[in-house]
Amino acid sequence: MIYDLRSMIFHWLSAIGYWPTRVGPRPQCASKISWTISMHPSTSAPPRRGTVIGCTVRNSLAWEGHGRGFIVAMHTPKPRSLPSVVTFASKFVAAAWLLSAQFSSLAQPGASWKTHDFRRPRPPVVQPGTPSTSEQPGKGPSDSIVLFDGKDLSQWSSLDGSPPKWIVRDACMECVKGSGYIRTLQNFGDCQLHVEWAAPVPAQGEGQGRGNSGVFLMGLYEVQVLDSYGNVTYADGQASAIYGQHPPLVNASRPPGQWQSYDIIFMRPRFGEKGELLAPARMTVLHNGVLVQNNVTLSGPTEWMSRKPFLAHASKLPLSLQDHGNPVRYRNIWIRELSDAGSKEFTFASSVLDRYVGTYRVDEGLTITVSRVDSQLTARLKSPGRENSFPLFAESQTAFFIKSVDAQIVFHPGADGKADALVFHIGGEQRPAKRIQ
Numbered sequence: 049m050i051y052d053l054r055s056m057i058f059h060w061l062s063a064i065g066y067w068p069t070r071v072g073p074r075p076q077c078a079s080k081i082s083w084t085i086s087m088h089p090s091t092s093a094p095p096r097r098g099t100v101i102g103c104t105v106r107n108s109l110a111w112e113g114h115g116r117g118f119i120v121a122m123h124t125p126k127p128r129s130l131p132s133v134v135t136f137a138s139k140f141v142a143a144a145w146l147l148s149a150q151f152s153s154l155a156q157p158g159a160s161w162k163t164h165d166f167r168r169p170r171p172p173v174v175q176p177g178t179p180s181t182s183e184q185p186g187k188g189p190s191d192s193i194v195l196f197d198g199k200d201l202s203q204w205s206s207l208d209g210s211p212p213k214w215i216v217r218d219a220c221m222e223c224v225k226g227s228g229y230i231r232t233l234q235n236f237g238d239c240q241l242h243v244e245w246a247a248p249v250p251a252q253g254e255g256q257g258r259g260n261s262g263v264f265l266m267g268l269y270e271v272q273v274l275d276s277y278g279n280v281t282y283a284d285g286q287a288s289a290i291y292g293q294h295p296p297l298v299n300a301s302r303p304p305g306q307w308q309s310y311d312i313i314f315m316r317p318r319f320g321e322k323g324e325l326l327a328p329a330r331m332t333v334l335h336n337g338v339l340v341q342n343n344v345t346l347s348g349p350t351e352w353m354s355r356k357p358f359l360a361h362a363s364k365l366p367l368s369l370q371d372h373g374n375p376v377r378y379r380n381i382w383i384r385e386l387s388d389a390g391s392k393e394f395t396f397a398s399s400v401l402d403r404y405v406g407t408y409r410v411d412e413g414l415t416i417t418v419s420r421v422d423s424q425l426t427a428r429l430k431s432p433g434r435e436n437s438f439p440l441f442a443e444s445q446t447a448f449f450i451k452s453v454d455a456q457i458v459f460h461p462g463a464d465g466k467a468d469a470l471v472f473h474i475g476g477e478q479r480p481a482k483r484i485q
């Protein structure tokens with residue numbers, strides 16, 4: 049439910065004879081919207097060619113922050129009287145208000161509730177976690193997903209979905225040079241992430257070669273891990289930098305061998321139906337409890353020697369840790385999903401997904417053909433005169449769901465591991481199907 053308010057403003061401004069000439073920062077655009085809009089002509093005289101009009105847009109997103117943007121437009125073609133402009137502006141504000149009202153049930157903070165309204169739902173109770181000490185890792189809050197607690201790598205795989213080659217010893221996981229990145233099996237979007245890491249001792253190498261690893265949100269956006277204790281490198285590549293984009297506000301590094309923590313709040317980028325960018329990714333990072341990234345806006349994926357723009361991607365993707373050739377250790381990794389937490393989503397190896405590829409007959413009127421491209425399964429439902437395709441998202445190794453429809457496919461593996469049947473859950477019905485191809 050994201051709409052581009054700026055496009056609407058462009059349309060209205062051009063309709064009243066103004067052409068946008070300057071655009072300020074975009075107000076944060078999200079599913080929970082409450083807008084305040086004001087238009088302010090720069091002169092009280094009737095507008096002439098070259099007259100400038102400003103438009104300020106402010107939203108109030110209590111939990112996603114708030115934003116303020118502006119558009120400045122220059123009057124170009126036909127002069128119109130100021131009253132007509134003001135009338136038109138009032139209509140514009142009214143229309144925006146109506147749009148805003150349309151979303152009022154979603155607006156923050158609680159526009160539909162009275163102050164101190166006792167009927168207002170109270171937040172769920174969460175048991176806070178315990179802090180770590182240098183000797184002992186702490187614990188995450190009760191609603192966090194534990195990604196590593198010192199025991200095993202069951203929540204992790206190599207990037208291709210095969211078992212990870214990092215090692216677990218002394219209740220830590222350690223990067224093995226040349227073994228490749230590891231990633232979570234579960235996919236995440238907006239999240240709060242806690243990671244503890246320690247650079248190797250004795251320190252070896254210089255600059256980017258000393259204690260280098262990285263925490264990649266969605267596998268694309270890196271918070272740099274580096275031994276930056278007395279180790280000089282470029283600012284946007286030191287510990288807790290958003291790599292290649294944002295240096296940390298301060299260097300809060302501890303000496304190598306000591307445990308360090310990252311607490312990361314990540315808001316994923318938003319994309320429209322045509323893949324256009326609606327809102328960039330944002331990140332807040334605390335390094336050892338010190339604020340080092342304050343809700344910064346990313347310009348795109350983080351890369352060495354380049355800044356590429358955002359390219360549309362899924363709303364949830366695995367989190368990954370970098371193998372940069374240094375034996376960096378990790379412990380106590382937990383994550384909390386901040387939105388879209390309803391359904392868990394996983395990315396499994398192609399060899400797992402290939403067990404389900406084939407055609408299944410539900411009845412004479414309906415067949416389901418499952419295919420795979422990379423790590424994405426797709427179900428094509430075919431019935432007389434109708435054919436629809438849906439991407440499938442894994443909620444377990446055998447159960448997959450469709451996001452746009454309340455439907456689920458559960459595969460039944462045969463003796464050889466390949467599925468020989470499935471059950472299609474739709475509208476409260478369970479419709480079994482046998483593989484025919």
Ligand code: MG
Nearest residue numbers: 260261262273
């Ligand atoms: Mg790195």
